[in-house]
Amino acid sequence: MSKQVLIAGAGVGGLAAAVASARAGWQPRVFEQAGSFTEAGAGIQLGPNATRLLEAWGLGPALEQVAAFPLRLAVRSAGSGEVLAQLPLGPSALERYGAPYATLHRADLHRLLLGGAQAAGAELLVDARIDRARETADGVLVSLAGAAQEIEGDALVGADGLWSSVRQQFWADGAPAPTGHLAYRALLAQRDLPAHLRSDEVAVWLGPRLHVVTYPVHRGEWLNVVAIVHGSATGDLQPWDLAAAGADLQQALGVTCTTLQDLVRAAPAWRLWVLHARPPLQGGQAMARGRVALVGDAAHPMRPYLAQGAGMAIEDAQELGRCLAMAADQIADVPTVLRRYALNRWERCARVQRQAERNGRIFHATGPVQWGRDLSLRLLGERLLDQPWLYR
Numbered sequence: 001m002s003k004q005v006l007i008a009g010a011g012v013g014g015l016a017a018a019v020a021s022a023r024a025g026w027q028p029r030v031f032e033q034a035g036s037f038t039e040a041g042a043g044i045q046l047g048p049n050a051t052r053l054l055e056a057w058g059l060g061p062a063l064e065q066v067a068a069f070p071l072r073l074a075v076r077s078a079g080s081g082e083v084l085a086q087l088p089l090g091p092s093a094l095e096r097y098g099a100p101y102a103t104l105h106r107a108d109l110h111r112l113l114l115g116g117a118q119a120a121g122a123e124l125l126v127d128a129r130i131d132r133a134r135e136t137a138d139g140v141l142v143s144l145a146g147a148a149q150e151i152e153g154d155a156l157v158g159a160d161g162l163w164s165s166v167r168q169q170f171w172a173d174g175a176p177a178p179t180g181h182l183a184y185r186a187l188l189a190q191r192d193l194p195a196h197l198r199s200d201e202v203a204v205w206l207g208p209r210l211h212v213v214t215y216p217v218h219r220g221e222w223l224n225v226v227a228i229v230h231g232s233a234t235g236d237l238q239p240w241d242l243a244a245a246g247a248d249l250q251q252a253l254g255v256t257c258t259t260l261q262d263l264v265r266a267a268p269a270w271r272l273w274v275l276h277a278r279p280p281l282q283g284g285q286a287m288a289r290g291r292v293a294l295v296g297d298a299a300h301p302m303r304p305y306l307a308q309g310a311g312m313a314i315e316d317a318q319e320l321g322r323c324l325a326m327a328a329d330q331i332a333d334v335p336t337v338l339r340r341y342a343l344n345r346w347e348r349c350a351r352v353q354r355q356a357e358r359n360g361r362i363f364h365a366t367g368p369v370q371w372g373r374d375l376s377l378r379l380l381g382e383r384l385l386d387q388p389w390l391y392r
């Protein structure tokens with residue numbers, strides 16, 4: 001009989017872990033607390049490091065059907081709209097890295113992974129919140145909310161996101177901290193926009209204490225806009241999708257170029273994320289212990305300024321599958337392969353967490369630092385923007 005991996009959460013990380021562990025010869029059982037397998041709106045960028053894995057899992061054709069493949073990344077001044085630097089993407093990314101740079105609607109990515117998990121034979125349950133979990137001498141036991149019986153497996157994967165309860169039960173290291181940044185996001189139908197607002201590029205608009213990212217999603221039919229500003233929100237901070245007002249955003253952005261102002265006005269609705277993060281991982285013990293492992297935001301929540309949170313979750317899943325295969329083949333026991341998974345992943349994830357934090361400081365620079373940044377971007381352009389260590 002195949003070994004069973006119990007997976008808490010059916011976000012990008014949980015579904016990717018289901019695909020990879022099924023490919024490794026395990027039987028995945030995914031438990032999702034929500035009543036249906038859905039993902040909130042807005043967009044997501046996936047670098048070649050992540051799309052390469054989707055292709056390896058046979059999901060390349062599905063990706064091609066729903067994604068956009070922008071031709072360039074342009075860094076612009078939020079004040080003037082001027083292009084400070086650019087990096088060719090499209091065929092150029094494909095040539096450099098052997099896989100595309102894609103931008104997607106989150107729901108499209110989610111559906112694509114869900115299809116992959118179903119096709120791989122994963123068992124998927126909704127309305128199934130994992131409340132408690134414990135390790136026994138030769139397995140794991142989880143209890144679902146409202147159910148008396150425990151469910152047994154050979155390993156438990158916490159893919160339950162930023163507020164991971166698996167992490168709290170096994171690591172008990174407190175809650176993630178607010179970063180002091182707010183993310184406003186909106187989706188705009190490109191066909192309804194005047195020509196000067198339509199776009200087929202990834203654009204990052206830099207201003208003092210703010211940046212705005214725009215890119216096409218859903219085959220280019222929609223434009224995703226994310227504006228990051230400094231600020232805090234009160235009340236229940238856990239939902240990452242609070243209703244937000246465009247007027248608040250306009251005030252937070254202050255004086256920007258007319259294109260950005262027009263975009264803010266053109267959006268039919270804004271939603272708000274209160275951004276949280278944890279410090280970079282310090283070692284493998286933070287990602288696995290015994291028969292329990294963490295993937296994605298449960299393990300390494302990060303600021304979204306390198307656009308790699310979901311990318312790292314997909315990479316985690318691939319490495320988890322590679323290591324689980326050793327236990328399926330009886331080469332090593334489950335705790336050993338999970339330890340190996342964590343040792344192989346933590347340093348890269350920590351580097352991405354650090355780089356994302358650094359990007360935030362650079363993007364939001366003011367005064368002489370901002371001046372130096374813009375000069376470097378103009379002089380070094382592509383050399384500053386390309387990230388071979390990450391995409392390769």
Ligand SMILES: Cc1cc2nc3c(=O)[nH]c(=O)nc-3n(C[C@H](O)[C@H](O)[C@H](O)COP(=O)(O)OP(=O)(O)OC[C@H]3O[C@@H](n4cnc5c(N)ncnc54)[C@H](O)[C@@H]3O)c2cc1C
Nearest residue numbers: 009011012013033045130160161296297307308309310311
């Ligand atoms: C503004 C913003 C922009 C971003 N842009 C990008 C980008 O361009 N590219 C990129 O790669 N990343 C980006 N990210 C990061 C990315 O969204 C996350 O890293 C990614 O969604 C994490 O996936 P996950 O599966 O680990 O967690 P989640 O997506 O949070 O999924 C966790 C799942 O677990 C479920 N769950 C929770 N607790 C339980 C429980 N006890 N039992 C059962 N189920 C449970 C939840 O309902 C949820 O479905 C961005 C993030 C933000 C905030």
